[in-house]
Amino acid sequence: MDMETTKTxxxxxxxxxGRWPAWLxxxxxxxxxxxxxxxxxxxxxxxxxxxxxxxxxxxxxxIVQALMDPIPDNCPTGNCDPGGxxxxxxxxxxEGGNYCFExxxxxxxxxxxxxxxxxxxxLDVRYLNSAKSVIKTQVHGRLAAxxxxxxDVLAIHSDRSELTIKYRVQGESTEHIAKxxxxxKVILTLRSLAMGSGDASPLVSYEMKFSxxxxxxxxxxxxxxxxxxxxxxxxxxxxxWRQHCAKDGxxxxxxxxxxxxxxxxxxxxxxxxxxxxxGCEKGSVVTCMAWGYTPWEPSTGVRDEVRDYVYxxxxxxxxxxxxxxxxxxxxxxxxxxxxxxxxxxHSGDGTPVExxxxxxxxxxxxxxxxxxxxxxxxxxWKGQDPSNLKTYGVGPCTSTDFTLDGKLFTGLPPSSGAxx
Numbered sequence: 435m436d437m438e439t440t441k442t443x444x445x446x447x448x449x450x451x452g453r454w455p456a457w458l459x460x461x462x463x464x465x466x467x468x469x470x471x472x473x474x475x476x477x478x479x480x481x482x483x484x485x486x487x488x489x490x491x492x493x494x495x496x497i498v499q500a501l502m503d504p505i506p507d508n509c510p511t512g513n514c515d516p517g518g519x520x521x522x523x524x525x526x527x528x529e530g531g532n533y534c535f536e537x538x539x540x541x542x543x544x545x546x547x548x549x550x551x552x553x554x555x556x557l558d559v560r561y562l563n564s565a566k567s568v569i570k571t572q573v574h575g576r577l578a579a580x581x582x583x584x585x586d587v588l589a590i591h592s593d594r595s596e597l598t599i600k601y602r603v604q605g606e607s608t609e610h611i612a613k614x615x616x617x618x619k620v621i622l623t624l625r626s627l628a629m630g631s632g633d634a635s636p637l638v639s640y641e642m643k644f645s646x647x648x649x650x651x652x653x654x655x656x657x658x659x660x661x662x663x664x665x666x667x668x669x670x671x672x673x674x675w676r677q678h679c680a681k682d683g684x685x686x687x688x689x690x691x692x693x694x695x696x697x698x699x700x701x702x703x704x705x706x707x708x709x710x711x712x713g714c715e716k717g718s719v720v721t722c723m724a725w726g727y728t729p730w731e732p733s734t735g736v737r738d739e740v741r742d743y744v745y746x747x748x749x750x751x752x753x754x755x756x757x758x759x760x761x762x763x764x765x766x767x768x769x770x771x772x773x774x775x776x777x778x779x780h781s782g783d784g785t786p787v788e789x790x791x792x793x794x795x796x797x798x799x800x801x802x803x804x805x806x807x808x809x810x811x812x813x814x815w816k817g818q819d820p821s822n823l824k825t826y827g828v829g830p831c832t833s834t835d836f837t838l839d840g841k842l843f844t845g846l847p848p849s850s851g852a853x854x
Contacts, residue, residue: 758797765812
């Protein structure tokens with residue numbers, strides 16, 4: 435498993451002469467930017483926060499509610515290419531990776547979220563070759579030990595990141611709950627996904643199985659993510675079992691986010707208690723949780739609005755989607771790029787971070803120091819004049835203070851080759 439490399443640092447005090455303010459007790463983490471119960475949603479709304487609320491360490495903890503709104507998918511800039519065969523935006527998988535099931539030898543159907551409905555469970559699936567097209571396909575199932583024992587999939591939930599499947603064997607009255615290693619007892623099935631719009635379009639059916647499970651380390655303080663090995667096969671054309679997210683590298687797994695539907699176009703979020711989002715380990719959806727940015731309070735699992743704001747900011751920051759709120763949905767980085775990050779919730783020992791790249795909100799950067807951009811050679815920067823980069827009117831960062839709209843800083847590690 436390709437895990438992120440992390441170094442925890444402390445931001446000390448800084449005043450006008452170059453010293454850090456005492457209230458800025460937060461951490462800068464040097465990280466490889468492309469890392470790496472019951473059927474009830476535990477995550478739930480918290481009390482609204484306002485300018486008078488404080489986070490640990492003392493900074494003001496209110497938020498700008500408008501920046502929690504989803505970003506429209508209409509893409510006014512035209513920069514909305516999903517990355518061709520790579521789904522390169524870095525939301526559900528690593529930048530340049532792939533999170534799509536194969537059909538007839540090509541990556542085609544990209545699963546994103548399970549949704550509980552009155553009629554059972556459906557799976558939101560995005561077409562790779564038509565990024566704005568999402569279909570809902572019914573989730574069926576069978577027992578792994580007996581292919582002749584179909585099951586009704588009643589609900590799929592995630593308690594924080596721990597997946598639970600509620601099912602009933604057809605013809606029986608008993609309901610069963612599978613989680614952890616017991617998930618392997620159930621094979622999920624997707625029937626007749628159309629590869630096109632015409633009547634002659636090939637139909638593809640899949641089976642999915644959870645063949646491995648890894649719980650968080652008992653003493654984990656930051657990375658408390660439950661991880662699962664997911665395999666699938668195309669039963670229509672006799673395909674053997676393949677590991678999902680394998681394009682991200684050997685051993686890559688999936689994890690789950692409850693109550694939030696993350697757009698595969700731009701990484702913005704809609705709250706929905708019936709949704710369980712599924713992402714590859716190295717995409718922003720999962721990596722941000724592994725970094726400790728969860729929409730819930732870690733000790734209780736109760737949704738915290740400010741923590742959710744920071745999590746959504748991380749969805750954009752991890753993949754360098756600087757201008758996503760301006761309609762530019764591109765990722766301006768590449769896998770393996772190291773960054774530093776610090777926010778209002780982390781603390782630790784180390785030295786101050788000096789080279790700020792940006793301050794982030796759920797809609798992208800609040801301010802941006804272009805001379806400290808993490809990957810000047812990234813594909814999205816090509817063709818631009820380095821002395822006159824297009825930044826959509828976003829100005830430089832002139833303060834080390836968190837604000838109501840900006841809750842997460844990113845910066846360059848000291849060893850980076852970019853300009854100081």
